[in-house]
Amino acid sequence: MGGDSFSSSSDVFSWLESFSNFERNPFSMRNFRLDRMEALLEHFGGPHRACRCVHIAGSKGKGSTAAFLASILRAAGFKTGLYTSPHLVLYKERISLAGQEIAEEFFISQGEALRATIRALDVSAFPGGGWPTTFELLTCLGFLIFRSLGCEWMVLETGMGGRLDATNVTLPEASVLTPIELEHTEYLGGSIAAIAGEKAGIIKPGVPVFVSPQTGEALSVFRLAAAQKGCRLRYLPECFKSIDSHTDTGGACVRMLPAGREKALSLRLRLRGEVQAENAALAFLVIRDILPEIPEELVVRGLEEADIPGRLQKLLDAPPVFVDGSHTPLSVRRLLHSFREMYPRPDTLVLGIVGGKRQEEIARILCPAFRRVIVTTPGTFKASDPQALHRICSAHNANTGLVPDPAQALAEAKKGLPDSGAPILITGSFYLAGEILKLPRE
Numbered sequence: 001m002g003g004d005s006f007s008s009s010s011d012v013f014s015w016l017e018s019f020s021n022f023e024r025n026p027f028s029m030r031n032f033r034l035d036r037m038e039a040l041l042e043h044f045g046g047p048h049r050a051c052r053c054v055h056i057a058g059s060k061g062k063g064s065t066a067a068f069l070a071s072i073l074r075a076a077g078f079k080t081g082l083y084t085s086p087h088l089v090l091y092k093e094r095i096s097l098a099g100q101e102i103a104e105e106f107f108i109s110q111g112e113a114l115r116a117t118i119r120a121l122d123v124s125a126f127p128g129g130g131w132p133t134t135f136e137l138l139t140c141l142g143f144l145i146f147r148s149l150g151c152e153w154m155v156l157e158t159g160m161g162g163r164l165d166a167t168n169v170t171l172p173e174a175s176v177l178t179p180i181e182l183e184h185t186e187y188l189g190g191s192i193a194a195i196a197g198e199k200a201g202i203i204k205p206g207v208p209v210f211v212s213p214q215t216g217e218a219l220s221v222f223r224l225a226a227a228q229k230g231c232r233l234r235y236l237p238e239c240f241k242s243i244d245s246h247t248d249t250g251g252a253c254v255r256m257l258p259a260g261r262e263k264a265l266s267l268r269l270r271l272r273g274e275v276q277a278e279n280a281a282l283a284f285l286v287i288r289d290i291l292p293e294i295p296e297e298l299v300v301r302g303l304e305e306a307d308i309p310g311r312l313q314k315l316l317d318a319p320p321v322f323v324d325g326s327h328t329p330l331s332v333r334r335l336l337h338s339f340r341e342m343y344p345r346p347d348t349l350v351l352g353i354v355g356g357k358r359q360e361e362i363a364r365i366l367c368p369a370f371r372r373v374i375v376t377t378p379g380t381f382k383a384s385d386p387q388a389l390h391r392i393c394s395a396h397n398a399n400t401g402l403v404p405d406p407a408q409a410l411a412e413a414k415k416g417l418p419d420s421g422a423p424i425l426i427t428g429s430f431y432l433a434g435e436i437l438k439l440p441r442e
Contacts (some may be wrong), residue, residue: 005112009104012111013091016141021134032164035127037136041169043117047143048170051081053154054286055170057162057199058178060331061212061279063308064271065178068283070098070155072302076294081146081154083139083167086381088310088325088434095142098155099307102145110144135159139166161188163201173290175202175231176282177211180218181328182358196221209233210286212278236278239285245277247338249314256281258288265296267304272312273324273338275331280306310433312338315441319414320423323437325430327353329361332427336369339425346370347422348413351393352378352406352432355385359392362428367396370425372416375402376409378432406435 006012020031041048054069056062063084073080080098087093096102114137123131132140139159146154156172158165180196188195196218203209209226211219213236226233241257242264254277257264265284269276280303287299310325312335320343326335339346349370353359367373375390390402403409413424426436 006108006115009090009092009107009111012107012141013138015111015115016091016134016137019131019134019137031130031133032161033128034164034166034169036130036132037139037166037169039126040132040136040140041143043121044113044140044144047140047147050143050147051151051154053156053170053172054174054176054290055156055158055167055172055202056176056178057158057165057202058176058212059181059183059195059199060326060328061178061275061282062157064276064279064306064311065176065212065282066155066157067099067271067308068280068303068306069176069286070153071306072283072287072294072299073153073155074098075298075302075305076291078152079150081142081149081151083142083146083154084157084308085135085159086430086434088430088437091138093309094138095145097149097151102149106145106148107141110141110148114141114144133166136166158199158202161198161201163198165202168202171204172202172207174286175204175207175209176286177202177209177214177222178279178282179212179330180214181330183328192217193221197225200225203229203231205229205231207231208289210282210289211235212282213237234285234289236282236285240281243277243281245274247272247274247312247341249320249342252276252338254280256284258284265300267300269304270307272314272322272342273335274341275334275338276311309437310430313433313437315436318420319417320421321410321414321426322423323426323433325433326427327357327362327429329358329365332362333365335425335427336366339423340369343423346425347372347417348424349373350376350406350409350413350424350426350432351389351428352376352386352409352435353384353389353428354378354382354431357429359389363389363392363396366427367393367400370397372399372401373397374409374413375400376406376432377404378429379406379435381431381434384429406432407439410436410439 070082243256252269254267315321394400
């Protein structure tokens with residue numbers, strides 16, 4: 001943990017990665033404990049208490065919903081920190097001012113402060129006798145940067161789960177729960193109810209709860225948790241008469257009609273995809289409830305200005321190339337629907353999925369819809385088995401190839417098109433999206 005002074009944010013993140021990084025490596029839930037995170041933060045005077053916050057958990061849609069909320073707060077004139085994960089290209093994407101990059105000097109100065117404090121402590125200073133993890137230190141760094149910038153609000157996305165997540169040390173103004181799917185079952189439990197129970201751990205006594213459309217199983221868990229903690233729960237389908245959207249190459253046209261109103265709101269979102277209409281409606285619901293003094297036109301402006309990479313993001317025009325981080329059966333099904341709204345005859349799918357995901361279900365949904373499929377490796381951050389995925393995909397589309405290198409897979413996809421208007425979709429993992437976004441645009 002020694003070394004010279006940091007000269008860049010990359011140096012800071014390299015130091016953070018010298019600790020236990022459970023995003024990369026298998027772990028036991030015994031490694032997760034909030035008292036260690038709380039002890040770490042108290043050495044800095046509780047930076048997580050420096051401003052008001054909104055806390056978000058769920059299986060899908062957390063990042064986009066967080067981006068919508070932060071964008072609304074920024075449009076309303078609040079300096080707003082946004083903490084999300086994972087990153088696509090650079091770690092510093094995780095800590096931003098409502099999606100806008102923060103200057104290197106803040107990462108360096110607060111990284112130095114964090115390292116100096118850790119150096120001065122003995123491991124026995126932390127409950128359980130272990131050093132904080134990479135994610136805990138990264139979360140602490142986010143809090144320190146937001147405090148140093150004088151943020152009035154911060155929007156926090158959980159990393160995994162909720163109950164024992166490092167972000168779950170805050171007392172938020174709102175707890176937000178996005179759709180639940182079977183994910184990380186080896187850590188969170190093998191049923192929707194078990195996973196929802198972990199996500200419901202972010203619900204705090206008396207804090208209002210806002211919930212996206214859910215299965216009946218997940219919704220029951222959330223309603224019970226909210227009732228037990230004396231929280232008012234607002235369920236999105238009960239708060240809107242209708243939410244309609246259409247995706248085109250420029251974004252999404254959304255029409256939503258809140259309950260109790262006669263006139264619908266019409267929006268033009270930068271973010272593409274039918275799921276973004278629900279995420280935007282959820283953000284609208286949260287802000288109108290906890291900050292009703294914000295004029296509606298500023299709420300709409302914030303929704304329309306919101307952007308976040310790797311969500312049906314257009315990379316090229318000719319041929320049309322789009323990249324998306326969807327990696328669960330529900331998310332890829334909705335992704336395919338939106339992609340077909342833009343291109344009724346999808347041509348090429350470039351697919352890379354990390355280990356532990358529901359590959360068979362994803363392949364069954366996506367592969368038959370495309371003329372051909374190219375399987376690739378979703379980077380090296382997490383383990384994957386592209387050969388096994390190739391065998392799975394070949395069973396659903398005979399025109400399936402294997403090109404392990406993502407850059408070469410994209411080049412191969414562009415070479416084999418019937419014409420310059422044939423669309424390419426790259427998906428299956430945020431890690432694959434990150435590998436593609438690193439490439440030069442041609």
